[in-house]
Amino acid sequence: MPGAGKTTLGLPLAKSLNLPFFDLDAIIEAKEGKAIKDIFTDQGEAYFREVEARALRDFCMVHQAFILATGGGTACFHKGVQFMNEQGTTVFINVSAAELFKRLHGKGTQDRPLLNGKTSEQLERELEGKVMKRLPYYNKATISIAGDRIVPQAIIEKLA
Numbered sequence: 001m002p003g004a005g006k007t008t009l010g011l012p013l014a015k016s017l018n019l020p021f022f023d024l025d026a027i028i029e030a031k032e033g034k035a036i037k038d039i040f041t042d043q044g045e046a047y048f049r050e051v052e053a054r055a056l057r058d059f060c061m062v063h064q065a066f067i068l069a070t071g072g073g074t075a076c077f078h079k080g081v082q083f084m085n086e087q088g089t090t091v092f093i094n095v096s097a098a099e100l101f102k103r104l105h106g107k108g109t110q111d112r113p114l115l116n117g118k119t120s121e122q123l124e125r126e127l128e129g130k131v132m133k134r135l136p137y138y139n140k141a142t143i144s145i146a147g148d149r150i151v152p153q154a155i156i157e158k159l160a
């Protein structure tokens with residue numbers, strides 16, 4: 001989910017495993033020459049999902065061993081989780097909707113177009129709804145780690 005810590009945990013995780021780290025949103029922004037939120041505004045979500053799916057597949061064609069932080073929706077559109085599971089190991093960082101709300105309300109929604117412009121109550125409900133809707137996809141991940149204070153070491157232990 002957005003706010004789960006994919007971007008934050010990805011870099012130290014990659015360092016510990018001696019692997020290069022990449023963030024799919026950053027790759028998309030570089031390719032499109034604009035911020036994720038501007039892609040949503042200018043071209044809409046369906047376009048973003050196509051670009052995201054293409055960027056993921058292009059990336060995997062040229063990279064072998066890496067840690068990739070995806071966006072929260074990557075697994076859930078265009079058979080994302082199925083594709084990623086064919087490529088390697090996927091990790092579901094399972095953080096409660098209540099904790100996601102604590103992390104994201106206020107500034108955390110500014111660059112997250114799907115969560116932007118909502119009241120606190122709307123954001124809380126939106127996060128709960130999204131978690132429920134997306135769980136069937138996230139639950140297909142190879143490895144799942146749950147909790148509101150996940151550290152890179154905990155992921156490494158699950159990978160071992």
Ligand SMILES: Nc1ncnc2c1ncn2[C@@H]1O[C@H](COP(=O)(O)OP(=O)(O)O)[C@@H](O)[C@H]1O
Nearest residue numbers: 001002003004005006007008009103149150151
């Ligand atoms: N393991 C963690 N424990 C506590 N706070 C975290 C953790 N991971 C991320 N955060 C905080 O949550 C917010 C979103 O993190 P981010 O890595 O951007 O999430 P994602 O890439 O999954 O959307 C940031 O403010 C970050 O500091």
Ligand SMILES: O=C(O)C1=C[C@@H](OP(=O)(O)O)[C@@H](O)[C@H](O)C1
Nearest residue numbers: 001002003025071072073112113
């Ligand atoms: O959950 C989503 O659908 C999205 C999550 C975002 O990434 P983060 O999960 O890093 O916020 C970004 O890819 C885009 O705004 C859509």
Ligand SMILES: [Mg+2]
Nearest residue numbers: 006007025070
């Ligand atoms: Mg991120």
